Amino acid sequence: MRRGLLLFYFIIIVGAIFIFRLFYIQIIDDEYRISPLNNSAVRVNYDYPERGYVFDRNGVLLAANQPSYDIMVIPREIKDLDTLELCNLIKIDISEFVKKIEKSKIYSPYLPSVFLSQITKDEYAYIQEKMYKFKGFYIQSRSQREYMVNSAANVLGYISEVNDDLIQKNPYYQSGELIGAQGIEKQYEEILRGKKGMKFIQKDRFNREIGSYREGTFDSLPEPGSDITLTIDIALQQYGEKLMQNKRGGIVAIDPKTGEILTLISMPTYNPNLMVGKERSKNSVKLFGDKFNMPMYDRSLQAQYPPGSPFKIVNALVGLQEGVITPETSFYCYHGYQYGSSSKAFMACHCGVVNYPIKLNMAIYKSCNAYFANVYKRTIDKYKSPSKGIDAWSAHMHSFGLGDFLGYDLPIGRRGHIPNSEYYNKNYKNGNWRSTATISNAIGQGEVLTTPIQLANLTATIANKGYYYTPHILKKITDKPFTDFNQKKVTTIDTKHFEPIIDGMFQVFEIGTARYSRIETIQMCGKTGTAENFKRINGRKVQFEDHSIFIAFAPKDNPKIAIAIFVENGGFGATIAAPIASLMIEKYLTGEVLRTAMEQGMIDKSLEYQYQKQLFSLTSFEKTTK
């Protein structure tokens, strides 16, 4: 019997080894297990639906599609390839060929991936004829974007191939597929793209298709993308871009009644069609690489400027709400405002009203620095400590959507900056600082930063006398109105305080700083701004020409448009920003512009010399440091 145990143990051990081995290859060893798609037995054929069209608020077609063709490759299936002939046919060189093959092999030797994307219709015709020679390669047709306007590139965005990170994260996408990468193409990718159809095909080991996999249980039909309508008024957008040519900056116009974004201009811009097709990656490198003009940088959403004088309006509202002033409270201006004992502690003012008590209304239309410095100081000093004062002030500011993301439906943005006590306590040791240390906040300089869209939203809030709707860009999905943003956001300022402010802003056009931009037919309210700005070059602060800023809304009694404009290095707010705002309001409300001389003046106005000067000082500095 003892001898009989040998075979007994053999049987037990072999059985156990087999089960362990099965456990290893079927459960532990992941490589073998992943979906049927990862082995060559099943192939998926994708059916790509057409991407949804994009319209502006008036039904003008902005983005459509055109046919395009991709050359696909399944690396495992390549056989007897005449590499040179293929390279000649599709006009790439050998090194590029090798690179592309490697890339597709890394993605998967079994799965199709895009070898060369977006060849044109003409190229397709003769490549198609010879494609049969190259086993493992085939052509797949797909539609490609076509932008119908040379405008609003920052709004529309663009589509590009998905990157590897995203493929890992989102199983919907396969290597080489397209995805919205910026603008509404990114924001509303899932609505626009629809859902691709899938057909699972069973193959045999000779790679022949032998029928549908599991009788088509997993197959799905493509769901077409939905058309969308934007809130953008493309005519106004194009008009604004024309006025802004040869200038840098951002313009945002909002319908205060709904929060709909009417224009979202960032200059300089580019033709959206540059980011389509075979040339896309080349152009993309060029556009993203332009560190000087930065056309891919959306100044309307991403640029953070000191708001300058328009910020005085909010400070006045806070003062009224906190009860530190009434519309009748008056201050004197001494060509400025002395806020400390040293002679340096002086804020200059150019309002020119001397020896005359300045009340709120005049302070606004004359943009008196001294007045608002007084208001600001009173506001902060109303509280026991400047920390508490600044936090109360900061809370009011945040209720206007300043100092934080607004929450609009576009994929990029900046917070801007509204300082609070924490910020100053960090910068001043032991929290030892007084309200006067932050006095620049009174006139929208110093630590305060806003983006153009924040400022436009602020303008809309004033027009609405205390509330706003979050700005948004989507109006309709197919024919269904988009209602995600119809929630009213109320500020901490009572409605009654807006009346005197709006009156002051009305006077800005009537007799104030923007009187040259006044127009008879429309009652406009606005506020000019001129913001000092500095660039830090290797630790040294260099001052450049002031930014020209303007906010406005109209008509006064029934606001239909609220607008904010930043023109980089444009000088006084009244010289460039105010006329452009005025012209755009006229265009939007009346449909035409009668002030052709002013219009032409703005179109012709070029600030290129300013930018060249900046470039020169930057590069010359680099030279000297080298």
Place this chain on the structure above:
Amino acid sequence: MRKQRNNIFYGADLLLILLYTSLIILGLINIFSVSSTASNFEAFSLSTRFGTQLLWIGLSIPFIIFVFFLDVKLYERFSSILYIFILIILAGLFVFGKNINGATSWYSFGSFNLQPSEFAKAITALAVAKIISESQFDLRKVRSQWKVFLIVLLPAILIGLQPDPGSALVYLAFFFVFYREGLPWYYIFFGMFAVILFILTMAFGKLTILISLIVLTIISFLYLRFIKMRKFKKFGIDIIVILILSSTFVLSVDYIFNNVFEQRHRDRFMVILGKTSDTKGIGYNTDQSVLTIGSGGFMGKGYMYGDRTRGKFVPEQDTDYIFSTIGEEWGFVGSSLVIVIFTAFLLRILYLAEKQKNKFSRIYGYSVVSIFFLHFMINIGMVIGLLPTIGIPLPFFSYGGSALLGFTLLLFIFIKLDANKVYEW
């Protein structure tokens, strides 16, 4: 007693028959899956392999009855004649045989072929049982050893020459029987030692193994010299002899490998050792088979839903590689269940064999379990990528009429012998 005598099935081991039946049914289910194409689900047609297999199963029932019908004594009595008969039949293949897939292993009778080597196993087992059970026979004696070696070698050589090295290899199973019946342990020991040495030499190279052997010898030498001094005198010489023999063997591994084996065997061997990795040529079968089993995961893809089975990625999937279908469609759960059932089947035969009072029955039973075990080990070991590609069927699963019938006879002769033990009190 008489009444029981009249029932020819009386005493048959029901558990074993149950295990046999479940293996047959599982095999049939999987052959159906493999032989159906994606669109063709014709079940009961003789034109499909499923239909043919079903026919063979039906055909084996009268054979089973026939086995039970015969008197037990006849098996013992006729084993010599049968043995000589099967040798003639095997030799006749070289003249009348039909060549299928490169091996002349079949007699062709019109539309169906018969493979005598599948029946030779049972007959050799009978012959071995008979000779060892003779009263004067003693496996400790060299003369007796040569006798049984010859009995096993003759059919093995004839089969190996067909050439069907896989089926010939199965005859190694008899060494379990010989060992059980008294063959000195060092036959088995040296046999295994040679196999392990061969594999290690192939894997790590001659020099490494030679050095290791010498080091091992020195260590054991020192051990005996200084710690077990009394045993030193007894084993000292033996150790030197073993060293010389094994070194010679190691040095001749290349010669054996290059001259005894054929190129395809060499290739398969190298793939398993990981010396060459070729997933398209030689390694294709194993690679695809392992991939297919692995893709089954824990629960499998479901019956008839194995995409790799549908796509016929594994060659010979209804014969030698049938287990890969089980792995893919039934997953870890199903395939390990098959292993468990098979192991239970083997252990049951082993258990019954050991219980036999009659020496002939015991040796025959032991031969049966050894043969099934070798098939099981080599076939599944190959399919799951642990052993080199050696083409032998998985009993009751692989498609093939002769094999099915051969295995059934092999098993049921034992069941009959076992059933008879009740009369031998």
